[in-house]
Amino acid sequence: MKNKLIFILVITFSFSVSAQIYTPDGIVQGESVNNNVGIGTSSTDAKLTIQAGPNGYPTPLKAISIWGPNSPTNFNSAQDISWDFSAAGSAVIRSYRGGSWDTYLQFLTNNFPGNVPEVRLHINGDGNVGIGTTNPSNLQGWSRVLDVSGIHDSKILATSENSTYKVGIFSHNHNWYGGGGFVGTESNHSLHFITNYNPKMSILTNGNVGIGTINPTSKLTVAGNIASREVKVTVDAGADFVFEKDYDLPTLESVDKFITKNKHLPEIASAKEMQKDGINLSEMNIKLLQKIEELTLYVIELKKEISNQKEKITIIEKQIKSQVSK
Incomplete structure:
Protein backbone atom coordinates (compact mmCIF):
# COMPACT_ATOMS: atom_id res chain seq x y z
CA MET A 1 0.00 0.00 0.00
CA LYS A 2 2.84 2.36 0.85
CA ASN A 3 4.61 1.63 -2.45
CA LYS A 4 1.42 2.35 -4.42
CA LEU A 5 1.04 5.70 -2.66
CA ILE A 6 4.63 6.69 -3.47
CA PHE A 7 4.09 5.70 -7.13
CA ILE A 8 0.93 7.85 -7.39
CA LEU A 9 2.74 10.84 -5.84
CA VAL A 10 5.64 10.53 -8.31
CA ILE A 11 3.25 10.37 -11.29
CA THR A 12 1.28 13.38 -10.02
CA PHE A 13 4.47 15.40 -9.48
CA SER A 14 5.77 14.57 -12.94
CA PHE A 15 2.63 16.02 -14.53
CA SER A 16 2.84 19.24 -12.49
CA VAL A 17 6.38 20.24 -13.55
CA SER A 18 7.94 21.04 -16.86
CA ALA A 19 9.39 18.32 -19.03
CA GLN A 20 13.00 18.78 -20.13
CA ILE A 21 15.02 17.32 -23.01
CA TYR A 22 18.72 17.43 -22.33
CA THR A 23 21.04 17.98 -25.32
CA PRO A 24 24.83 18.16 -25.39
CA ASP A 25 24.80 21.98 -25.57
CA GLY A 26 21.69 23.01 -23.71
CA ILE A 27 18.09 22.34 -22.76
CA VAL A 28 14.87 22.12 -24.72
CA GLN A 29 12.11 22.57 -22.18
CA GLY A 30 8.36 22.34 -22.58
CA GLU A 31 6.06 23.91 -19.99
CA SER A 32 2.95 21.85 -19.35
CA VAL A 33 1.15 24.84 -17.79
CA ASN A 34 1.01 27.06 -20.91
CA ASN A 35 2.38 24.72 -23.61
CA ASN A 36 5.33 27.05 -24.26
CA VAL A 37 8.70 25.75 -25.43
CA GLY A 38 12.05 27.17 -24.39
CA ILE A 39 15.42 26.54 -26.04
CA GLY A 40 18.37 27.45 -23.87
CA THR A 41 16.08 28.81 -21.17
CA SER A 42 13.44 27.61 -18.75
CA SER A 43 11.77 31.04 -18.61
CA THR A 44 9.37 31.42 -21.54
CA ASP A 45 6.94 34.18 -22.46
CA ALA A 46 5.91 32.93 -25.92
CA LYS A 47 5.15 29.66 -27.67
CA LEU A 48 8.87 29.47 -28.54
CA THR A 49 11.56 31.33 -26.57
CA ILE A 50 15.21 31.03 -27.63
CA GLN A 51 18.15 32.18 -25.54
CA ALA A 52 21.26 31.78 -27.65
CA GLY A 53 23.71 32.60 -24.89
CA PRO A 54 24.18 34.48 -21.61
CA ASN A 55 24.61 38.24 -21.40
CA GLY A 56 28.03 39.30 -22.59
CA TYR A 57 28.32 36.30 -24.91
CA PRO A 58 30.44 37.08 -28.01
CA THR A 59 28.46 38.29 -31.05
CA PRO A 60 27.36 37.69 -33.72
CA LEU A 61 25.62 34.62 -32.37
CA LYS A 62 23.34 32.28 -34.32
CA ALA A 63 20.01 31.83 -32.56
CA ILE A 64 18.43 29.84 -35.40
CA SER A 65 20.27 28.12 -38.23
CA ILE A 66 18.29 26.45 -41.03
CA TRP A 67 20.07 23.90 -43.18
CA GLY A 68 18.53 21.57 -45.69
CA PRO A 69 19.21 19.46 -48.77
CA ASN A 70 18.67 22.48 -51.05
CA SER A 71 21.40 24.51 -49.41
CA PRO A 72 24.61 23.20 -50.96
CA THR A 73 24.30 23.36 -54.74
CA ASN A 74 20.75 23.57 -56.13
CA PHE A 75 19.87 26.85 -57.91
CA ASN A 76 16.40 28.41 -57.51
CA SER A 77 15.79 26.55 -54.24
CA ALA A 78 14.18 28.19 -51.24
CA GLN A 79 13.72 27.73 -47.50
CA ASP A 80 10.74 29.41 -45.83
CA ILE A 81 9.52 30.54 -42.45
CA SER A 82 5.77 30.78 -42.93
CA TRP A 83 2.77 32.18 -41.03
CA ASP A 84 -0.64 30.91 -42.11
CA PHE A 85 -3.88 32.24 -40.62
CA SER A 86 -7.24 30.52 -40.69
CA ALA A 87 -9.68 32.18 -43.13
CA ALA A 88 -7.10 34.87 -43.89
CA GLY A 89 -3.87 35.41 -45.80
CA SER A 90 -0.33 34.33 -45.04
CA ALA A 91 3.18 35.75 -44.72
CA VAL A 92 6.54 34.21 -45.58
CA ILE A 93 10.21 35.01 -44.99
CA ARG A 94 12.17 33.18 -47.67
CA SER A 95 15.87 32.51 -48.16
CA TYR A 96 16.25 31.99 -51.89
CA ARG A 97 19.20 30.52 -53.75
CA GLY A 98 19.94 32.26 -57.04
CA GLY A 99 22.60 31.62 -59.64
CA SER A 100 26.31 31.28 -58.90
CA TRP A 101 26.86 32.11 -55.19
CA ASP A 102 23.88 34.48 -54.98
CA THR A 103 21.58 34.16 -51.99
CA TYR A 104 18.49 36.36 -51.69
CA LEU A 105 16.20 37.23 -48.79
CA GLN A 106 12.54 37.79 -49.60
CA PHE A 107 9.42 38.86 -47.69
CA LEU A 108 6.12 37.60 -49.14
CA THR A 109 2.46 38.22 -48.23
CA ASN A 110 -1.02 37.58 -49.56
CA ASN A 111 -4.33 38.94 -48.36
CA PHE A 112 -6.76 36.12 -49.20
CA PRO A 113 -7.00 32.46 -48.10
CA GLY A 114 -5.51 30.09 -50.64
CA ASN A 115 -3.66 32.74 -52.65
CA VAL A 116 0.01 32.19 -53.37
CA PRO A 117 2.11 34.71 -51.41
CA GLU A 118 3.74 37.37 -53.59
CA VAL A 119 7.20 38.86 -53.11
CA ARG A 120 6.84 42.32 -51.56
CA LEU A 121 10.46 42.99 -50.61
CA HIS A 122 13.57 41.42 -52.15
CA ILE A 123 17.18 41.82 -50.97
CA ASN A 124 19.93 40.72 -53.35
CA GLY A 125 23.15 39.16 -52.19
CA ASP A 126 24.93 42.40 -53.14
CA GLY A 127 22.67 44.44 -50.85
CA ASN A 128 20.40 45.96 -53.50
CA VAL A 129 16.76 46.12 -52.40
CA GLY A 130 13.63 45.82 -54.50
CA ILE A 131 10.09 46.62 -53.36
CA GLY A 132 7.56 45.23 -55.81
CA THR A 133 10.34 43.74 -57.93
CA THR A 134 12.79 40.83 -57.59
CA ASN A 135 15.28 42.47 -59.95
CA PRO A 136 16.32 45.89 -58.58
CA SER A 137 17.49 48.05 -61.48
CA ASN A 138 21.12 49.14 -61.28
CA LEU A 139 22.12 50.13 -64.81
CA GLN A 140 24.70 52.65 -63.57
CA GLY A 141 26.36 50.18 -61.20
CA TRP A 142 25.69 52.07 -57.97
CA SER A 143 27.03 50.55 -54.75
CA ARG A 144 23.52 50.28 -53.26
CA VAL A 145 20.09 50.58 -54.87
CA LEU A 146 16.51 50.78 -53.56
CA ASP A 147 14.12 50.08 -56.45
CA VAL A 148 10.40 50.62 -55.73
CA SER A 149 8.23 49.27 -58.54
CA GLY A 150 4.46 49.29 -59.10
CA ILE A 151 2.16 48.25 -61.93
CA HIS A 152 1.09 51.83 -62.68
CA ASP A 153 2.64 53.91 -59.95
CA SER A 154 4.84 53.80 -56.86
CA LYS A 155 5.68 56.05 -53.95
CA ILE A 156 8.29 56.46 -51.22
CA LEU A 157 6.83 58.51 -48.36
CA ALA A 158 8.55 59.94 -45.28
CA THR A 159 6.17 60.99 -42.50
CA SER A 160 6.83 62.65 -39.14
CA GLU A 161 5.65 60.94 -35.95
CA ASN A 162 2.38 62.86 -35.73
CA SER A 163 1.79 62.67 -39.52
CA THR A 164 2.00 66.46 -39.73
CA TYR A 165 4.72 66.51 -42.37
CA LYS A 166 4.69 64.19 -45.37
CA VAL A 167 7.22 64.27 -48.20
CA GLY A 168 7.54 61.71 -50.94
CA ILE A 169 8.97 60.59 -54.26
CA PHE A 170 6.27 59.53 -56.71
CA SER A 171 6.22 57.80 -60.07
CA HIS A 172 2.96 57.75 -62.03
CA ASN A 173 2.42 56.80 -65.66
CA HIS A 174 -1.11 58.11 -66.23
CA ASN A 175 -4.09 60.11 -64.95
CA TRP A 176 -2.10 62.25 -62.51
CA TYR A 177 -0.93 65.57 -63.93
CA GLY A 178 -0.12 63.78 -67.17
CA GLY A 179 2.12 61.17 -65.54
CA GLY A 180 5.86 61.29 -64.87
CA GLY A 181 8.19 61.57 -61.90
CA PHE A 182 7.27 63.74 -58.91
CA VAL A 183 8.97 64.94 -55.73
CA GLY A 184 6.97 66.85 -53.14
CA THR A 185 4.84 67.05 -50.03
CA GLU A 186 1.48 65.44 -49.33
CA SER A 187 0.89 67.83 -46.44
CA ASN A 188 0.28 71.57 -46.57
CA HIS A 189 3.92 72.46 -46.00
CA SER A 190 6.87 73.86 -47.90
CA LEU A 191 9.45 71.74 -49.69
CA HIS A 192 13.12 72.54 -49.13
CA PHE A 193 16.16 71.26 -51.01
CA ILE A 194 19.28 71.21 -48.85
CA THR A 195 23.01 70.67 -49.23
CA ASN A 196 25.46 70.47 -46.34
CA TYR A 197 22.47 70.69 -43.95
CA ASN A 198 21.44 74.13 -45.26
CA PRO A 199 18.39 74.95 -47.45
CA LYS A 200 19.44 76.07 -50.92
CA MET A 201 16.05 76.12 -52.67
CA SER A 202 12.54 76.34 -51.20
CA ILE A 203 9.08 75.92 -52.71
CA LEU A 204 6.23 77.37 -50.64
CA THR A 205 2.65 76.13 -50.68
CA ASN A 206 1.58 79.28 -52.57
CA GLY A 207 3.92 78.37 -55.43
CA ASN A 208 6.65 80.90 -54.66
CA VAL A 209 10.19 79.61 -55.23
CA GLY A 210 13.21 80.85 -53.36
CA ILE A 211 16.87 80.27 -54.22
CA GLY A 212 19.17 81.29 -51.40
CA THR A 213 16.15 82.20 -49.26
CA ILE A 214 13.41 80.22 -47.50
CA ASN A 215 10.97 83.16 -47.60
CA PRO A 216 10.38 84.01 -51.27
CA THR A 217 7.94 86.89 -51.77
CA SER A 218 7.35 86.34 -55.51
CA LYS A 219 7.09 83.45 -57.95
CA LEU A 220 10.90 83.38 -58.06
CA THR A 221 13.08 85.10 -55.47
CA VAL A 222 16.85 84.76 -55.87
CA ALA A 223 19.16 85.94 -53.10
CA GLY A 224 22.27 86.24 -55.24
CA ASN A 225 23.47 86.73 -58.80
CA ILE A 226 21.90 85.22 -61.91
CA ALA A 227 23.97 84.37 -65.01
CA SER A 228 21.99 83.75 -68.19
CA ARG A 229 22.48 83.84 -71.96
CA GLU A 230 19.05 85.30 -72.49
CA VAL A 231 16.11 86.57 -70.46
CA LYS A 232 12.65 86.99 -71.99
CA VAL A 233 10.17 89.24 -70.19
CA THR A 234 6.56 89.31 -71.32
CA VAL A 235 4.65 92.59 -70.85
CA ASP A 236 1.07 93.74 -71.27
CA ALA A 237 1.96 96.98 -73.07
CA GLY A 238 4.87 98.85 -74.61
CA ALA A 239 5.75 102.53 -74.96
CA ASP A 240 4.36 103.21 -78.45
CA PHE A 241 1.84 105.61 -76.92
Missing part, protein backbone atom coordinates in the same frame (compact mmCIF):
# COMPACT_ATOMS: atom_id res chain seq x y z
CA VAL A 242 4.62 108.20 -77.22
CA PHE A 243 4.00 108.33 -80.98
CA GLU A 244 0.28 109.00 -80.65
CA LYS A 245 -0.83 112.46 -81.82
CA ASP A 246 -2.42 113.29 -78.48
CA TYR A 247 0.75 112.46 -76.49
CA ASP A 248 1.93 115.45 -74.49
CA LEU A 249 5.66 115.42 -75.14
CA PRO A 250 7.49 117.35 -72.42
CA THR A 251 9.49 120.29 -73.67
CA LEU A 252 13.26 120.11 -73.41
CA GLU A 253 13.13 123.19 -71.21
CA SER A 254 10.88 121.42 -68.68
CA VAL A 255 13.09 118.33 -68.78
CA ASP A 256 16.15 120.49 -68.20
CA LYS A 257 14.54 122.14 -65.16
CA PHE A 258 13.49 118.75 -63.72
CA ILE A 259 17.00 117.28 -64.12
CA THR A 260 18.60 120.36 -62.57
CA LYS A 261 16.34 120.07 -59.54
CA ASN A 262 16.07 116.25 -59.04
CA LYS A 263 19.24 114.86 -60.64
CA HIS A 264 17.36 112.16 -62.57
CA LEU A 265 14.98 111.84 -65.51
CA PRO A 266 11.23 112.41 -65.09
CA GLU A 267 9.25 109.21 -64.37
CA ILE A 268 12.50 107.31 -63.62
CA ALA A 269 13.27 106.29 -60.02
CA SER A 270 16.19 107.96 -58.31
CA ALA A 271 19.33 106.07 -57.34
CA LYS A 272 18.26 106.04 -53.68
CA GLU A 273 14.85 104.60 -54.58
CA MET A 274 16.51 101.89 -56.68
CA GLN A 275 18.85 100.97 -53.84
CA LYS A 276 15.94 100.75 -51.41
CA ASP A 277 13.22 99.08 -53.50
CA GLY A 278 15.11 97.49 -56.38
CA ILE A 279 14.08 97.62 -60.04
CA ASN A 280 11.13 96.05 -61.80
CA LEU A 281 12.76 94.96 -65.07
CA SER A 282 9.51 94.95 -67.02
CA GLU A 283 8.49 98.44 -65.90
CA MET A 284 12.01 99.82 -66.20
CA ASN A 285 12.45 98.53 -69.75
CA ILE A 286 9.17 100.17 -70.78
CA LYS A 287 10.20 103.46 -69.10
CA LEU A 288 13.60 103.39 -70.79
CA LEU A 289 11.93 102.67 -74.12
CA GLN A 290 9.57 105.58 -73.47
CA LYS A 291 12.56 107.89 -72.90
CA ILE A 292 14.27 106.60 -76.04
CA GLU A 293 11.13 107.26 -78.08
CA GLU A 294 10.81 110.73 -76.55
CA LEU A 295 14.46 111.34 -77.39
CA THR A 296 13.76 110.21 -80.95
CA LEU A 297 10.96 112.76 -81.23
CA TYR A 298 13.30 115.48 -79.89
CA VAL A 299 15.91 114.55 -82.49
CA ILE A 300 13.32 114.56 -85.27
CA GLU A 301 12.06 117.96 -84.15
CA LEU A 302 15.62 119.24 -83.91
CA LYS A 303 16.33 117.95 -87.43
CA LYS A 304 13.31 119.80 -88.76
CA GLU A 305 14.46 123.00 -87.07
CA ILE A 306 17.94 122.64 -88.53
CA SER A 307 16.50 122.01 -91.99
CA ASN A 308 14.32 125.11 -91.72
CA GLN A 309 17.30 127.16 -90.61
CA LYS A 310 19.33 125.89 -93.56
CA GLU A 311 16.58 126.92 -95.96
CA LYS A 312 16.42 130.37 -94.40
CA ILE A 313 20.19 130.71 -94.52
CA THR A 314 20.20 129.72 -98.19
CA ILE A 315 17.58 132.36 -98.99
CA ILE A 316 19.55 135.03 -97.10
CA GLU A 317 22.78 134.08 -98.87
CA LYS A 318 21.05 134.43 -102.26
CA GLN A 319 19.71 137.83 -101.28
CA ILE A 320 23.16 139.00 -100.18
CA LYS A 321 24.75 137.82 -103.43
CA SER A 322 22.04 139.59 -105.40
CA GLN A 323 22.72 142.85 -103.57
CA VAL A 324 26.47 142.54 -103.98
CA SER A 325 26.19 141.91 -107.74
CA LYS A 326 24.32 145.17 -108.20
Whole structure:
Protein backbone atom coordinates (compact mmCIF):
# COMPACT_ATOMS: atom_id res chain seq x y z
CA MET A 1 0.00 0.00 0.00
CA LYS A 2 2.84 2.36 0.85
CA ASN A 3 4.61 1.63 -2.45
CA LYS A 4 1.42 2.35 -4.42
CA LEU A 5 1.04 5.70 -2.66
CA ILE A 6 4.63 6.69 -3.47
CA PHE A 7 4.09 5.70 -7.13
CA ILE A 8 0.93 7.85 -7.39
CA LEU A 9 2.74 10.84 -5.84
CA VAL A 10 5.64 10.53 -8.31
CA ILE A 11 3.25 10.37 -11.29
CA THR A 12 1.28 13.38 -10.02
CA PHE A 13 4.47 15.40 -9.48
CA SER A 14 5.77 14.57 -12.94
CA PHE A 15 2.63 16.02 -14.53
CA SER A 16 2.84 19.24 -12.49
CA VAL A 17 6.38 20.24 -13.55
CA SER A 18 7.94 21.04 -16.86
CA ALA A 19 9.39 18.32 -19.03
CA GLN A 20 13.00 18.78 -20.13
CA ILE A 21 15.02 17.32 -23.01
CA TYR A 22 18.72 17.43 -22.33
CA THR A 23 21.04 17.98 -25.32
CA PRO A 24 24.83 18.16 -25.39
CA ASP A 25 24.80 21.98 -25.57
CA GLY A 26 21.69 23.01 -23.71
CA ILE A 27 18.09 22.34 -22.76
CA VAL A 28 14.87 22.12 -24.72
CA GLN A 29 12.11 22.57 -22.18
CA GLY A 30 8.36 22.34 -22.58
CA GLU A 31 6.06 23.91 -19.99
CA SER A 32 2.95 21.85 -19.35
CA VAL A 33 1.15 24.84 -17.79
CA ASN A 34 1.01 27.06 -20.91
CA ASN A 35 2.38 24.72 -23.61
CA ASN A 36 5.33 27.05 -24.26
CA VAL A 37 8.70 25.75 -25.43
CA GLY A 38 12.05 27.17 -24.39
CA ILE A 39 15.42 26.54 -26.04
CA GLY A 40 18.37 27.45 -23.87
CA THR A 41 16.08 28.81 -21.17
CA SER A 42 13.44 27.61 -18.75
CA SER A 43 11.77 31.04 -18.61
CA THR A 44 9.37 31.42 -21.54
CA ASP A 45 6.94 34.18 -22.46
CA ALA A 46 5.91 32.93 -25.92
CA LYS A 47 5.15 29.66 -27.67
CA LEU A 48 8.87 29.47 -28.54
CA THR A 49 11.56 31.33 -26.57
CA ILE A 50 15.21 31.03 -27.63
CA GLN A 51 18.15 32.18 -25.54
CA ALA A 52 21.26 31.78 -27.65
CA GLY A 53 23.71 32.60 -24.89
CA PRO A 54 24.18 34.48 -21.61
CA ASN A 55 24.61 38.24 -21.40
CA GLY A 56 28.03 39.30 -22.59
CA TYR A 57 28.32 36.30 -24.91
CA PRO A 58 30.44 37.08 -28.01
CA THR A 59 28.46 38.29 -31.05
CA PRO A 60 27.36 37.69 -33.72
CA LEU A 61 25.62 34.62 -32.37
CA LYS A 62 23.34 32.28 -34.32
CA ALA A 63 20.01 31.83 -32.56
CA ILE A 64 18.43 29.84 -35.40
CA SER A 65 20.27 28.12 -38.23
CA ILE A 66 18.29 26.45 -41.03
CA TRP A 67 20.07 23.90 -43.18
CA GLY A 68 18.53 21.57 -45.69
CA PRO A 69 19.21 19.46 -48.77
CA ASN A 70 18.67 22.48 -51.05
CA SER A 71 21.40 24.51 -49.41
CA PRO A 72 24.61 23.20 -50.96
CA THR A 73 24.30 23.36 -54.74
CA ASN A 74 20.75 23.57 -56.13
CA PHE A 75 19.87 26.85 -57.91
CA ASN A 76 16.40 28.41 -57.51
CA SER A 77 15.79 26.55 -54.24
CA ALA A 78 14.18 28.19 -51.24
CA GLN A 79 13.72 27.73 -47.50
CA ASP A 80 10.74 29.41 -45.83
CA ILE A 81 9.52 30.54 -42.45
CA SER A 82 5.77 30.78 -42.93
CA TRP A 83 2.77 32.18 -41.03
CA ASP A 84 -0.64 30.91 -42.11
CA PHE A 85 -3.88 32.24 -40.62
CA SER A 86 -7.24 30.52 -40.69
CA ALA A 87 -9.68 32.18 -43.13
CA ALA A 88 -7.10 34.87 -43.89
CA GLY A 89 -3.87 35.41 -45.80
CA SER A 90 -0.33 34.33 -45.04
CA ALA A 91 3.18 35.75 -44.72
CA VAL A 92 6.54 34.21 -45.58
CA ILE A 93 10.21 35.01 -44.99
CA ARG A 94 12.17 33.18 -47.67
CA SER A 95 15.87 32.51 -48.16
CA TYR A 96 16.25 31.99 -51.89
CA ARG A 97 19.20 30.52 -53.75
CA GLY A 98 19.94 32.26 -57.04
CA GLY A 99 22.60 31.62 -59.64
CA SER A 100 26.31 31.28 -58.90
CA TRP A 101 26.86 32.11 -55.19
CA ASP A 102 23.88 34.48 -54.98
CA THR A 103 21.58 34.16 -51.99
CA TYR A 104 18.49 36.36 -51.69
CA LEU A 105 16.20 37.23 -48.79
CA GLN A 106 12.54 37.79 -49.60
CA PHE A 107 9.42 38.86 -47.69
CA LEU A 108 6.12 37.60 -49.14
CA THR A 109 2.46 38.22 -48.23
CA ASN A 110 -1.02 37.58 -49.56
CA ASN A 111 -4.33 38.94 -48.36
CA PHE A 112 -6.76 36.12 -49.20
CA PRO A 113 -7.00 32.46 -48.10
CA GLY A 114 -5.51 30.09 -50.64
CA ASN A 115 -3.66 32.74 -52.65
CA VAL A 116 0.01 32.19 -53.37
CA PRO A 117 2.11 34.71 -51.41
CA GLU A 118 3.74 37.37 -53.59
CA VAL A 119 7.20 38.86 -53.11
CA ARG A 120 6.84 42.32 -51.56
CA LEU A 121 10.46 42.99 -50.61
CA HIS A 122 13.57 41.42 -52.15
CA ILE A 123 17.18 41.82 -50.97
CA ASN A 124 19.93 40.72 -53.35
CA GLY A 125 23.15 39.16 -52.19
CA ASP A 126 24.93 42.40 -53.14
CA GLY A 127 22.67 44.44 -50.85
CA ASN A 128 20.40 45.96 -53.50
CA VAL A 129 16.76 46.12 -52.40
CA GLY A 130 13.63 45.82 -54.50
CA ILE A 131 10.09 46.62 -53.36
CA GLY A 132 7.56 45.23 -55.81
CA THR A 133 10.34 43.74 -57.93
CA THR A 134 12.79 40.83 -57.59
CA ASN A 135 15.28 42.47 -59.95
CA PRO A 136 16.32 45.89 -58.58
CA SER A 137 17.49 48.05 -61.48
CA ASN A 138 21.12 49.14 -61.28
CA LEU A 139 22.12 50.13 -64.81
CA GLN A 140 24.70 52.65 -63.57
CA GLY A 141 26.36 50.18 -61.20
CA TRP A 142 25.69 52.07 -57.97
CA SER A 143 27.03 50.55 -54.75
CA ARG A 144 23.52 50.28 -53.26
CA VAL A 145 20.09 50.58 -54.87
CA LEU A 146 16.51 50.78 -53.56
CA ASP A 147 14.12 50.08 -56.45
CA VAL A 148 10.40 50.62 -55.73
CA SER A 149 8.23 49.27 -58.54
CA GLY A 150 4.46 49.29 -59.10
CA ILE A 151 2.16 48.25 -61.93
CA HIS A 152 1.09 51.83 -62.68
CA ASP A 153 2.64 53.91 -59.95
CA SER A 154 4.84 53.80 -56.86
CA LYS A 155 5.68 56.05 -53.95
CA ILE A 156 8.29 56.46 -51.22
CA LEU A 157 6.83 58.51 -48.36
CA ALA A 158 8.55 59.94 -45.28
CA THR A 159 6.17 60.99 -42.50
CA SER A 160 6.83 62.65 -39.14
CA GLU A 161 5.65 60.94 -35.95
CA ASN A 162 2.38 62.86 -35.73
CA SER A 163 1.79 62.67 -39.52
CA THR A 164 2.00 66.46 -39.73
CA TYR A 165 4.72 66.51 -42.37
CA LYS A 166 4.69 64.19 -45.37
CA VAL A 167 7.22 64.27 -48.20
CA GLY A 168 7.54 61.71 -50.94
CA ILE A 169 8.97 60.59 -54.26
CA PHE A 170 6.27 59.53 -56.71
CA SER A 171 6.22 57.80 -60.07
CA HIS A 172 2.96 57.75 -62.03
CA ASN A 173 2.42 56.80 -65.66
CA HIS A 174 -1.11 58.11 -66.23
CA ASN A 175 -4.09 60.11 -64.95
CA TRP A 176 -2.10 62.25 -62.51
CA TYR A 177 -0.93 65.57 -63.93
CA GLY A 178 -0.12 63.78 -67.17
CA GLY A 179 2.12 61.17 -65.54
CA GLY A 180 5.86 61.29 -64.87
CA GLY A 181 8.19 61.57 -61.90
CA PHE A 182 7.27 63.74 -58.91
CA VAL A 183 8.97 64.94 -55.73
CA GLY A 184 6.97 66.85 -53.14
CA THR A 185 4.84 67.05 -50.03
CA GLU A 186 1.48 65.44 -49.33
CA SER A 187 0.89 67.83 -46.44
CA ASN A 188 0.28 71.57 -46.57
CA HIS A 189 3.92 72.46 -46.00
CA SER A 190 6.87 73.86 -47.90
CA LEU A 191 9.45 71.74 -49.69
CA HIS A 192 13.12 72.54 -49.13
CA PHE A 193 16.16 71.26 -51.01
CA ILE A 194 19.28 71.21 -48.85
CA THR A 195 23.01 70.67 -49.23
CA ASN A 196 25.46 70.47 -46.34
CA TYR A 197 22.47 70.69 -43.95
CA ASN A 198 21.44 74.13 -45.26
CA PRO A 199 18.39 74.95 -47.45
CA LYS A 200 19.44 76.07 -50.92
CA MET A 201 16.05 76.12 -52.67
CA SER A 202 12.54 76.34 -51.20
CA ILE A 203 9.08 75.92 -52.71
CA LEU A 204 6.23 77.37 -50.64
CA THR A 205 2.65 76.13 -50.68
CA ASN A 206 1.58 79.28 -52.57
CA GLY A 207 3.92 78.37 -55.43
CA ASN A 208 6.65 80.90 -54.66
CA VAL A 209 10.19 79.61 -55.23
CA GLY A 210 13.21 80.85 -53.36
CA ILE A 211 16.87 80.27 -54.22
CA GLY A 212 19.17 81.29 -51.40
CA THR A 213 16.15 82.20 -49.26
CA ILE A 214 13.41 80.22 -47.50
CA ASN A 215 10.97 83.16 -47.60
CA PRO A 216 10.38 84.01 -51.27
CA THR A 217 7.94 86.89 -51.77
CA SER A 218 7.35 86.34 -55.51
CA LYS A 219 7.09 83.45 -57.95
CA LEU A 220 10.90 83.38 -58.06
CA THR A 221 13.08 85.10 -55.47
CA VAL A 222 16.85 84.76 -55.87
CA ALA A 223 19.16 85.94 -53.10
CA GLY A 224 22.27 86.24 -55.24
CA ASN A 225 23.47 86.73 -58.80
CA ILE A 226 21.90 85.22 -61.91
CA ALA A 227 23.97 84.37 -65.01
CA SER A 228 21.99 83.75 -68.19
CA ARG A 229 22.48 83.84 -71.96
CA GLU A 230 19.05 85.30 -72.49
CA VAL A 231 16.11 86.57 -70.46
CA LYS A 232 12.65 86.99 -71.99
CA VAL A 233 10.17 89.24 -70.19
CA THR A 234 6.56 89.31 -71.32
CA VAL A 235 4.65 92.59 -70.85
CA ASP A 236 1.07 93.74 -71.27
CA ALA A 237 1.96 96.98 -73.07
CA GLY A 238 4.87 98.85 -74.61
CA ALA A 239 5.75 102.53 -74.96
CA ASP A 240 4.36 103.21 -78.45
CA PHE A 241 1.84 105.61 -76.92
CA VAL A 242 4.62 108.20 -77.22
CA PHE A 243 4.00 108.33 -80.98
CA GLU A 244 0.28 109.00 -80.65
CA LYS A 245 -0.83 112.46 -81.82
CA ASP A 246 -2.42 113.29 -78.48
CA TYR A 247 0.75 112.46 -76.49
CA ASP A 248 1.93 115.45 -74.49
CA LEU A 249 5.66 115.42 -75.14
CA PRO A 250 7.49 117.35 -72.42
CA THR A 251 9.49 120.29 -73.67
CA LEU A 252 13.26 120.11 -73.41
CA GLU A 253 13.13 123.19 -71.21
CA SER A 254 10.88 121.42 -68.68
CA VAL A 255 13.09 118.33 -68.78
CA ASP A 256 16.15 120.49 -68.20
CA LYS A 257 14.54 122.14 -65.16
CA PHE A 258 13.49 118.75 -63.72
CA ILE A 259 17.00 117.28 -64.12
CA THR A 260 18.60 120.36 -62.57
CA LYS A 261 16.34 120.07 -59.54
CA ASN A 262 16.07 116.25 -59.04
CA LYS A 263 19.24 114.86 -60.64
CA HIS A 264 17.36 112.16 -62.57
CA LEU A 265 14.98 111.84 -65.51
CA PRO A 266 11.23 112.41 -65.09
CA GLU A 267 9.25 109.21 -64.37
CA ILE A 268 12.50 107.31 -63.62
CA ALA A 269 13.27 106.29 -60.02
CA SER A 270 16.19 107.96 -58.31
CA ALA A 271 19.33 106.07 -57.34
CA LYS A 272 18.26 106.04 -53.68
CA GLU A 273 14.85 104.60 -54.58
CA MET A 274 16.51 101.89 -56.68
CA GLN A 275 18.85 100.97 -53.84
CA LYS A 276 15.94 100.75 -51.41
CA ASP A 277 13.22 99.08 -53.50
CA GLY A 278 15.11 97.49 -56.38
CA ILE A 279 14.08 97.62 -60.04
CA ASN A 280 11.13 96.05 -61.80
CA LEU A 281 12.76 94.96 -65.07
CA SER A 282 9.51 94.95 -67.02
CA GLU A 283 8.49 98.44 -65.90
CA MET A 284 12.01 99.82 -66.20
CA ASN A 285 12.45 98.53 -69.75
CA ILE A 286 9.17 100.17 -70.78
CA LYS A 287 10.20 103.46 -69.10
CA LEU A 288 13.60 103.39 -70.79
CA LEU A 289 11.93 102.67 -74.12
CA GLN A 290 9.57 105.58 -73.47
CA LYS A 291 12.56 107.89 -72.90
CA ILE A 292 14.27 106.60 -76.04
CA GLU A 293 11.13 107.26 -78.08
CA GLU A 294 10.81 110.73 -76.55
CA LEU A 295 14.46 111.34 -77.39
CA THR A 296 13.76 110.21 -80.95
CA LEU A 297 10.96 112.76 -81.23
CA TYR A 298 13.30 115.48 -79.89
CA VAL A 299 15.91 114.55 -82.49
CA ILE A 300 13.32 114.56 -85.27
CA GLU A 301 12.06 117.96 -84.15
CA LEU A 302 15.62 119.24 -83.91
CA LYS A 303 16.33 117.95 -87.43
CA LYS A 304 13.31 119.80 -88.76
CA GLU A 305 14.46 123.00 -87.07
CA ILE A 306 17.94 122.64 -88.53
CA SER A 307 16.50 122.01 -91.99
CA ASN A 308 14.32 125.11 -91.72
CA GLN A 309 17.30 127.16 -90.61
CA LYS A 310 19.33 125.89 -93.56
CA GLU A 311 16.58 126.92 -95.96
CA LYS A 312 16.42 130.37 -94.40
CA ILE A 313 20.19 130.71 -94.52
CA THR A 314 20.20 129.72 -98.19
CA ILE A 315 17.58 132.36 -98.99
CA ILE A 316 19.55 135.03 -97.10
CA GLU A 317 22.78 134.08 -98.87
CA LYS A 318 21.05 134.43 -102.26
CA GLN A 319 19.71 137.83 -101.28
CA ILE A 320 23.16 139.00 -100.18
CA LYS A 321 24.75 137.82 -103.43
CA SER A 322 22.04 139.59 -105.40
CA GLN A 323 22.72 142.85 -103.57
CA VAL A 324 26.47 142.54 -103.98
CA SER A 325 26.19 141.91 -107.74
CA LYS A 326 24.32 145.17 -108.20
